Amino acid sequence: MDGPGRSEHGNGGAVTLSAxxxxxxxxxxxxxxxxxxxxxxxxxxxxxxxxxxxxxxxxAGLAPIDSGEIRIDGTIVDNPVTDTLVEPEDRxxxxxxxxxxxxxxxxxxxxxxxxxxxxRTPKVSKAKAxxxxxxxxGRVGLADYAHQRPGTLSGGQAQRAALARCLAxxxxxxxxxxxxxxxxxxTRATVRRDLRRFLETFDGMRVLVTHDPVDAYALADxxxxxxxxxxxxxxxxxxxxxxxxxRYVADLVGVNLVAGxxxxxxxxxxxxATVVIADAPDGPSFAMIRPHSVALARVPADGSSTxxxxxxxxxxxxxxxxxxxxxxxxxxxxxxEITTGALDALALQPGEDIVASVKATDIExxxx
Amino acid sequence: MSKRRGGGESLPVPVLALAVVAIAFxxxxxxxxxxxxxxxxxxxxxxxxxxxxxxxxxxxxSLWATGLSVVFGVPLxxxxxxxxxxxxxxxxALCTLSxxxxxxxxxxxxxxxxxxxxxxxxxxxxxxxxxxxxxxxxVVVAQTFVAMPFLVITVEAALRQLDTRFExxxxxxxxxxxxxxxxxxxxxxxxxLGAGAVLAWARALGEFGATITFAGxxxxxxxxxxxxxxxxxxxxxxxxxxxxxxxxVISFGVLVGLRGRWMGRAEANMATVVP
Numbered sequence: 001m002d003g004p005g006r007s008e009h010g011n012g013g014a015v016t017l018s019a020x021x022x023x024x025x026x027x028x029x030x031x032x033x034x035x036x037x038x039x040x041x042x043x044x045x046x047x048x049x050x051x052x053x054x055x056x057x058x059x060a061g062l063a064p065i066d067s068g069e070i071r072i073d074g075t076i077v078d079n080p081v082t083d084t085l086v087e088p089e090d091r092x093x094x095x096x097x098x099x100x101x102x103x104x105x106x107x108x109x110x111x112x113x114x115x116x117x118x119x120r121t122p123k124v125s126k127a128k129a130x131x132x133x134x135x136x137x138g139r140v141g142l143a144d145y146a147h148q149r150p151g152t153l154s155g156g157q158a159q160r161a162a163l164a165r166c167l168a169x170x171x172x173x174x175x176x177x178x179x180x181x182x183x184x185x186x187t188r189a190t191v192r193r194d195l196r197r198f199l200e201t202f203d204g205m206r207v208l209v210t211h212d213p214v215d216a217y218a219l220a221d222x223x224x225x226x227x228x229x230x231x232x233x234x235x236x237x238x239x240x241x242x243x244x245x246x247r248y249v250a251d252l253v254g255v256n257l258v259a260g261x262x263x264x265x266x267x268x269x270x271x272x273a274t275v276v277i278a279d280a281p282d283g284p285s286f287a288m289i290r291p292h293s294v295a296l297a298r299v300p301a302d303g304s305s306t307x308x309x310x311x312x313x314x315x316x317x318x319x320x321x322x323x324x325x326x327x328x329x330x331x332x333x334x335x336x337e338i339t340t341g342a343l344d345a346l347a348l349q350p351g352e353d354i355v356a357s358v359k360a361t362d363i364e365x366x367x368x
Numbered sequence: 369m370s371k372r373r374g375g376g377e378s379l380p381v382p383v384l385a386l387a388v389v390a391i392a393f394x395x396x397x398x399x400x401x402x403x404x405x406x407x408x409x410x411x412x413x414x415x416x417x418x419x420x421x422x423x424x425x426x427x428x429x430s431l432w433a434t435g436l437s438v439v440f441g442v443p444l445x446x447x448x449x450x451x452x453x454x455x456x457x458x459x460x461a462l463c464t465l466s467x468x469x470x471x472x473x474x475x476x477x478x479x480x481x482x483x484x485x486x487x488x489x490x491x492x493x494x495x496x497x498x499x500x501x502x503x504x505x506x507v508v509v510a511q512t513f514v515a516m517p518f519l520v521i522t523v524e525a526a527l528r529q530l531d532t533r534f535e536x537x538x539x540x541x542x543x544x545x546x547x548x549x550x551x552x553x554x555x556x557x558x559x560x561l562g563a564g565a566v567l568a569w570a571r572a573l574g575e576f577g578a579t580i581t582f583a584g585x586x587x588x589x590x591x592x593x594x595x596x597x598x599x600x601x602x603x604x605x606x607x608x609x610x611x612x613x614x615x616x617v618i619s620f621g622v623l624v625g626l627r628g629r630w631m632g633r634a635e636a637n638m639a640t641v642v643p
Contacts, residue, residue, distance in 0.1 A: 057536075060536075060540050061539075061540075062539065062540070088536070088539040089539050089542045089543055089544055095536075095537065097533060097536070097537055101531075101533055101534050103537075103552060104556075105555040105556065114538070115541035115542050115543075118538065118542045118544070118547050119541075119543075120542075165541065166540075169542055
């Protein structure tokens, strides 16, 4: 099935998932474009309502796209312009849904055999389907649960059963929608480790949706940050977090992100604040300010080496062990991280006026 | 909520009093029947040929009506629950109208639709030689007409509450829509389907007005139990009492027997709306 495969990626005509998705769904305006290589796992990470699950539904064919094109293994499965649409049941796609959606009226074994029995081609006998399903249950460590109802399984077991049910149909593309969200915190780490092990044995393309960066860190090769229907950043997790390009990633990493335009060594924000920076080319840019670089003072510090000082009001104070995060609202909203000793010395309270300052050399600036 | 160790919640006295009146309202007619029942002759009446014929006819017709209600009612419920077409609300109202219509009116309407001079009935007669009024088939038609809506609204409610993502999951596993309907949708609504079928059957068994209007009252072909009871009330009240008690025992037995199996589970699983 690798005949018409797209080979411009220079990896010997290897087949890929290529998705250009345009879809208007209620308030969501989805416009994303990405590719996934065989054996690769791409995590879609983003806040609720960003359109992550909708992307998966588009890839599975459950939500036909309005514009763009989706190719799996070089085969066009959805293209509204040429009116091509391969139905979900005819796509080589496995979908592990949130909450797993095992069929409660069937045994665990029958659940795993379901896809083999349902497919018209190739026609599989009941005995053959059961034997293949049994193999898969053995592989995910559920052989002893074959004849139980899904309701009797734990969250982690149900997830493995759902995974086996998908993989039994031998899909080329595996989609996972929040596979760990339904689990309680105590078992999540173990299940995540097991999931990682099973996913490594699958050599097709994989797309995972999660709102938890820990999942992305543990499971994904690459991360696409989805916000309000757009991919705002894509790359390895290290690349993405090194230079945040969205409020979401900045919050995730725990840094201050200031968007603005650089002109002559000064970055001006839309709200009119100015940030003096060390050295950066002119143009639209992001400035990243680490909270521990932000100094707080009660009175304007003049005459010192600090050129960047902004007035604001304290909105929240979060104690994290011996460190304290102080949120400041104002023309330039900033989060500062100081020691408990400094907090006590300043005797800060929410609602009080404050001056925050940052050394120009502590600000990292990169083009947006 | 303060609960006594013994069990129930303590209810306000006025509510309790009214509830007791309601129970008495349902229990007293039954007690009346039992009190007046001619126990010494009961067996004679029950084994009477006419009574047995009416009972058999009632059973056969009500089961046929239930079967037809399931075969046509489930697809109708599916259409009402999942279909998006203009006038769906009007279609639903039309299909459940016979629940609130006086059954006699239903019988008259059936007569003008399917009678020998009816809009459809005349062609059934001319082309196929099929006559429905005053036949056993007519009884089944009349019973189905009044019973099917009970199944439709029960199953429709269950279909609406069903998480369609299970059907999505089945599609991504390669199942066709027909396969999903048989292997996923139907099993998921089985409790509601059972409850709806029992309700439809009970309604068909008790059907009187539409039957006597559309199918008449001929012993052996169209005289079902309720008709036999009504007629014997004029000629032989003792027999009417015995036949009534028999109907009550059968209905009560089925309701109690199936409640745990179907309706109880329906309530537990999906809180199906039962009229």
